[in-house]
Amino acid sequence: MASQDQRQPLVSEDCEGEDSSCEALVAPALREGESCHVFISYSSANSSWAHSFIDRLESSRPGLQTCFHQRDFVPGRTVLENMADCIQGSQKVLLVLSKDFLQSRWCLLEANLSLFRDCIERKPVLPVLLEPCTVPIHLSHLTYLEAWDPDFFSKVLKVLCTPNCHLSSSTVVPMQPPSVYNGTVLLTLSSVDQEDIPTWKTGEFSDMDIPDHLRMVIEDSENYKKAIRMINSVPPPTFCFKNPWVRGALILLVISLQVPVLLLFILAIVNTDIPVECSFIIIFLMSIWCFMVFILAVNTAYWGKEKGKENLIVMKRRAGEANALLLHEKLLIGCESRTKLHFVYLSLEGCRATFRETFRGSTPPGEKMLHTALLYFSSGYACCVARKHFPFSLPVGTSPGHLVGSVCFCQYVAQRLGQGMWD
DSSP, X not given: OOOGGGSOOSBOGGGOOOHHHHHTOOOOOOOTTOOEEEXXXXXXXXHHHHHHHHHHHHHXXXXXXXXXXXXXXXXXXXXXXXXXHHHHTEEEXXXXXXXXXXXXXXXXXXXXXXXXXXXXXXXXXXXXXXXXOOOOGGGTXXXXXXXXXXXXXXXXXXXXXXXXXXBOGGGOOOSOOHHHHTTEEEEEEEOTTTTTOOTTSOOOOOOSSOOGGGTTTOSOHHHHHHHHHHHHTOOOOOOGGGSHHHHHHHHHHHHHHHHHHHHHHHHHHHOTTXXXXXXXXXXXXXXXXXXXXXXXXXXXXXXXXXXXHHHHHHHHXXXXXXXXXXXXXTXXXXXXXXXXXXXXXXXXXXXXXXXXXXXXXXXXXXXXXXXXXXXXXXXXXXXXXXXXXXXXXXXXXXXXXXXXXXXXXXXXXXXXXXXXXXX
């Protein structure tokens, strides 16, 4: 979220006066089809603050008509039907954002996202932060007001009493423009068993439900679950000691060395006059036994480390398959480690067009080449975007890519191939 001094003004310059100028503001006339000036949506947990705020609004401007669910929803109709009618019949929409709102009212809005988009794309939306919280991705490009700002109320009045045609475009930007959301990290997800998985195994990621930060992006929940299952399906490496014959042979070998060592050791304790030759035999056998245990431990540790690396490579390939599945959702998954995933909002339409143009008339065609690139490079690329760091610098004079201010996917693939690197 941009800092306050970087945000665009909510209203045009002729409305930037002090409270004295606010006193001269009057509520705009309602047009045909409009029943109120503002629909205010808030969580029931914040009712006390919201009602006090609404009372102050209506008393300060008698002509200002507000609408909110606890007073104006029609009994007998569903909440979504009431909400849609209220949004459509209002000049503006004010959302009181809090942690409770994001867990309740926002879920209702996203339950019928297509209707919500259609309503608010044609009218200003004013987010109000009642408390510090994570602003939903589809509101993060809008200028918001903070309820703890000393000038909060006067700023709200200026917005509500300014005709929509005079408002700055910062409050009416259409939802999901690629220039706003492209490259945004939506979520970093840790595996459910990250604390206690062995070094040679991959983490297990929950596919029970879509995390809240992804719900506004992913339209098909089954696609998300299928993608997570792809990553979870990485098979654990076969440990040679799981073979019963190998395990049995190892046990026999250890016993064959351990039993005589123990017998000789007991004999040495009982009989202090043990021959020197027997002492050397005891020391020799014990040394061999300790050496074998040491070699076994080292080999097991090295095996676990190498198999962990191999598992991560396989996991990245599965993430590439998942990315090919989620391409139309504008979502890429990056495997940073065997227990952590990055989910990045990325539109690859520009890169797709480049692949089609570059491989036009060739075999395989551009779409197939893009699919292959997703399998091998998309996981590493998503991690680089999430970390805001790439393992190379673009050559001087390189034309701008499709991701504003960063490296786009086709540029990344070209550089990695040029370096002979495969993620």
